[in-house]
Amino acid sequence: MMTATLIILFVASVFFAAGWVRSDIVAMCVLILLMVLGILTPQEALSGFSNPVVIMMIGLFVVGGAIFQTGLAKKVSGKMLRLAGNSELRLFLIVMLGTAFIGAFVSNTGTVALMMPIVVSLAAKTGANASQLLMPLAFSSSLGGMFTLIGTPPNLVIQETLVEAGYKPLSFFSFFPIGLVCILVGVIVLYPLSRLFLGKRKRTEGSGRQKGKSLEQLVDEYHLADQITRLVVTPAVGEGNSATSPEQKSHDLPVSVACGRSVADLDIHNRYGLTVLEVRRETVGQGRLLKTVRQRWAGPDTVLREDDIIYVMGERRQAERMAGDFRLRVMPLSGKLQENGNRQLDFYDLGIAEVVMMPGSKMENRKVKESGLRSKYQVNIVGIRRHGQYHMDNLADEQLHAGDVLLVQSTWKNIARLDRDEDHWVVLGQPLEEAEKVTLDYKAPLAACIMLLMIALMVFDFIPIAPVTAVMMAGVAMVLTGCFRNVEAAYKTINWESIVLIAGMLPMSVALEKTGVSAMVAHMLSGCLGEYGPYAVLAGIYFSTSLLTMFISNTATAVLMAPIAVSSAVELGVSPYPCLLAVTLGASMCFATPFSTPPNALVMQAGDYRFLDYVKVGLPLQIIIGLVMVFVLPLLFGFTG
Numbered sequence: 001m002m003t004a005t006l007i008i009l010f011v012a013s014v015f016f017a018a019g020w021v022r023s024d025i026v027a028m029c030v031l032i033l034l035m036v037l038g039i040l041t042p043q044e045a046l047s048g049f050s051n052p053v054v055i056m057m058i059g060l061f062v063v064g065g066a067i068f069q070t071g072l073a074k075k076v077s078g079k080m081l082r083l084a085g086n087s088e089l090r091l092f093l094i095v096m097l098g099t100a101f102i103g104a105f106v107s108n109t110g111t112v113a114l115m116m117p118i119v120v121s122l123a124a125k126t127g128a129n130a131s132q133l134l135m136p137l138a139f140s141s142s143l144g145g146m147f148t149l150i151g152t153p154p155n156l157v158i159q160e161t162l163v164e165a166g167y168k169p170l171s172f173f174s175f176f177p178i179g180l181v182c183i184l185v186g187v188i189v190l191y192p193l194s195r196l197f198l199g200k201r202k203r204t205e206g207s208g209r210q211k212g213k214s215l216e217q218l219v220d221e222y223h224l225a226d227q228i229t230r231l232v233v234t235p236a237v238g239e240g241n242s243a244t245s246p247e248q249k250s251h252d253l254p255v256s257v258a259c260g261r262s263v264a265d266l267d268i269h270n271r272y273g274l275t276v277l278e279v280r281r282e283t284v285g286q287g288r289l290l291k292t293v294r295q296r297w298a299g300p301d302t303v304l305r306e307d308d309i310i311y312v313m314g315e316r317r318q319a320e321r322m323a324g325d326f327r328l329r330v331m332p333l334s335g336k337l338q339e340n341g342n343r344q345l346d347f348y349d350l351g352i353a354e355v356v357m358m359p360g361s362k363m364e365n366r367k368v369k370e371s372g373l374r375s376k377y378q379v380n381i382v383g384i385r386r387h388g389q390y391h392m393d394n395l396a397d398e399q400l401h402a403g404d405v406l407l408v409q410s411t412w413k414n415i416a417r418l419d420r421d422e423d424h425w426v427v428l429g430q431p432l433e434e435a436e437k438v439t440l441d442y443k444a445p446l447a448a449c450i451m452l453l454m455i456a457l458m459v460f461d462f463i464p465i466a467p468v469t470a471v472m473m474a475g476v477a478m479v480l481t482g483c484f485r486n487v488e489a490a491y492k493t494i495n496w497e498s499i500v501l502i503a504g505m506l507p508m509s510v511a512l513e514k515t516g517v518s519a520m521v522a523h524m525l526s527g528c529l530g531e532y533g534p535y536a537v538l539a540g541i542y543f544s545t546s547l548l549t550m551f552i553s554n555t556a557t558a559v560l561m562a563p564i565a566v567s568s569a570v571e572l573g574v575s576p577y578p579c580l581l582a583v584t585l586g587a588s589m590c591f592a593t594p595f596s597t598p599p600n601a602l603v604m605q606a607g608d609y610r611f612l613d614y615v616k617v618g619l620p621l622q623i624i625i626g627l628v629m630v631f632v633l634p635l636l637f638g639f640t641g
Contacts, residue, residue: 001039002515008033009508009551016593016611023594023604023611024497027504039511048506052468053109057502057598058494059471060113063451065493066478068117069485071441072448074125076118081125091126092191095119095133096140100183103144104151107467110458111141112599114451116606129199134607135617136190138599139591143186146588147179148172154558154587158580161562167576177636178581178629182589185628189621197616198607218352222383222407227392228277229319231310231328233259255306258326264300272322273394274314275380277409278350281308299378313382315393348440352382352409354428359402361424369396378414383407443483450477498601505595509552513560534574534639535630538582541565542626545586550596554587561587574639581633589625591618 008030015026031048034040048054080098084091095115103111119137123130145152149159149172163169219225233256258266268274276298304310310328312319323330357363363371373379384391384398385405391398400406406425408415419427457463457470465473475490484490511517529540541561548557561583569576590596594604594614603609 001037002517002520004037005034005039005511005515005517009512016595019610019612022497024500024504027501027595031504031507034507034511039515040507044510044514045507047510048503051503051506052466053598054499054503054506056107056109056468056471057113057499057602059468059475060110060602061494061499062475062490063454063471063478064113064117065490066447066483067114067451068121068493069440069489070443070447070483072444072451074121075444076121078125080118080122084126088128089191091122091128092133092136092194093187095122096136096183096187096190099137099140100144100147100179100186103141104147104179105455107458108138108141108145108152109598109602110455110467110471111144112138112602114455115141116603120606131199131607131609132194134603135198135609135613136186136194138597138603139190139618139621140183140186141599142588142591142597143182144179146175146182146585148175151175151179152584152588153555154584157555157558157587158562158565158584161566161580162576165566165576175581178585178633181628181632182585182625185625186621189624190617193617193620198609198613215347215352218354218407222385222390222392224313224352224382225333227313227382228333229312229314229316230331230333231312231319231323232331233304233306233308233310234327234329256304256327258304258328259306261304262300263298263302263304266326268312268322269396272314272318274312274318274322275382275395277311277313277380277382279304279308279310281305350410351412351415352407353415354385355406355408355418356426356428357400357402357404357406358425361400361402363400363424364402366400367396368398368400371400373408377410377417379408379410379418381406382409440483440485443481446481447478447483450474450481450483495602495605498604501595501604502598502601505551512548512552534572534578535634537568537572538578538633539626539630541568541579542582542586542630545583546590546622546626549587549590550593554590554597558583558587575637577637578633578639581637582629585629585633586626589622591622593618 012026012030015021016023021029031045035042035045080091080094084094099111099115102115115137116134119133120130122128123133142152145155149155149170155175159169263276263279268276279298279302298310309331312322320330322328363373368381368384371381373381381395382392383406384395384400385407386401386403405428408418415427418425451474454470454474457465457473458467478484479487479490529536541564545557545561548560552560562580565579565583566576569579591600592615594600594609594611600614600618607613
């Protein structure tokens with residue numbers, strides 16, 4: 001059984017390194033072989049899928065996705081960007097040190113899940129390569145775990161071993177000097193290695209279809225902010241405004257005559273030449289924390305209510321005339337002010353896209369009002385680009401020609417429906433994917449509160465809630481409170497390849513322990529070095545622990561190696577503190593494989609990493625930290641302490 005287990009492990013490592021087969025498929029093949037050969041029972045082999053670490057990873061993917069979806073990642077990354085300026089080194093240091101600080105109090109898995117969307121957003125803003133930051137992010141979360149007693153589970157394991165052996169326990173910040181040395185070595189080693197080995201491989205484009213422009217590019221290109229007017233249906237005099245923000249309250253105007261009437265009744269297009277783009281309804285809870293925004297495509301049957309916000313497109317003068325006739329209040333656009341002075345339009349449920357008319361289309365040589373796009377697809381044509389010229393006014397009577405590029409506006413699903421009728425037109429880009437990029441920024445404060453509450457539940461031991469429970473609660477809360485567009489969007493944030501990889505490889509630790517491989521390696525490597533003195537034993541303990549952690553969870557490795565470290569120290573007549581600290585370092589500083597720790601697996605897909613990337617960057621760091629700490633630990637704690 002021992003030989004078979006070692007052969008399976010060796011072959012799996014070759015496949016991981018070569019990259020011939022996806023890593024999750026390799027992990028599943030390992031699992032199947034362990035069951036077929038009788039090394040593990042089905043219950044033991046499948047235990048990884050119910051492991052709290054795996055469940056926590058799933059929940060943290062959802063929480064991280066919500067942080068990204070609500071724009072919270074953009075806001076935090078913007079502040080980090082201002083600190084970094086134009087310096088790549090400063091940016092690298094901020095990511096490393098910020099992650100290490102959080103990792104000192106939160107699990108390394110949780111730290112990476114929280115920081116990953118922020119770093120991806122930061123890389124997108126600066127044009128930096130995210131691959132050069134994500135692996136250092138994962139590693140620094142483990143390095144930060146060495147700052148405090150609760151930073152990583154192996155720290156607690158050696159603390160328990162010390163107490164059971166009758167030695168004085170370590171204090172909360174006894175690890176702090178070790179953490180400082182680790183993060184210093186990490187920065188010095190990782191900065192050149194990440195620039196040398198990471199981010200050179202370009203991602204392959206999954207589709208050859210024509211790429212669409214971003215929403216911001218379309219708004220700027222067609223000058224939409226100059227064409228749109230925001231009107232508010234005023235409430236009755238003296239009545240409370242039940243569900244709107246303060247800027248929408250307007251008791252100084254009499255009740256609008258548009259209230260209670262449909263868009264068709266108002267005949268806005270014929271009377272004013274305006275197009276009603278949307279009707280927006282906003283509700284704001286106490287402190288703006290529970291704000292909700294609902295965008296509605298304005299069909300003929302849409303009935304206007306008090307405090308509805310109407311977005312119309314056309315001449316400003318005509319919009320003001322309409323406001324006067326229907327007693328509507330003209331309000332400035334609510335989007336953020338951009339650097340060019342224009343307002344950034346808010347896109348949530350509604351969006352815009354470009355559509356190219358094909359030769360022979362059924363709409364060719366028809367006027368816009370005869371095209372049928374509005375009646376059949378519920379889509380507005382808000383602009384036409386033809387031979388480099390932009391047509392934005394009086395579009396109803398504009399004749400359509402082959403090759404015209406139409407700027408259309410509607411719900412994202414309606415725009416996606418156009419994509420199915422490619423005989424007549426081609427939608428540039430992929431609307432549903434573009435919709436997923438839209439941030440629900442009004443939910444950012446709520447997402448921040450849920451995230452902070454989750455961290456508090458994980459940090460404070462006096463709260464009787466397990467970390468995995470806290471993460472599950474946070475993930476469900478993100479979905480229920482609308483931080484995602486829908487439940488499907490939450491599921492899409494989960495990186496199932498990483499989940500299956502970790503769940504498939506976790507039972508390998510059971511197989512190694514069950515067949516005696518772990519005990520054999522640990523005793524062989526540490527026992528043979530006693531005659532060479534305490535420094536050799538210390539190195540043997542670190543590197544044997546480090547080797548085992550590549551294939552066994554760091555907690556299990558620490559449990560296995562801690563008694564051996566104490567026994568070795570007693571036999572040599574030296575203090576057990578350096579030896580036990582070498583165990584927790586070896587168990588926590590494992591960077592050479594993507595499956596050795598959950599943080600390594602979490603960043604694998606986002607960074608587009610392969611197995612050998614971890615070997616090239618992580619293995620040197622793992623070895624260098626070991627060599628440095630063999631000499632530092634005796635200086636900090638002493639063999640005679």
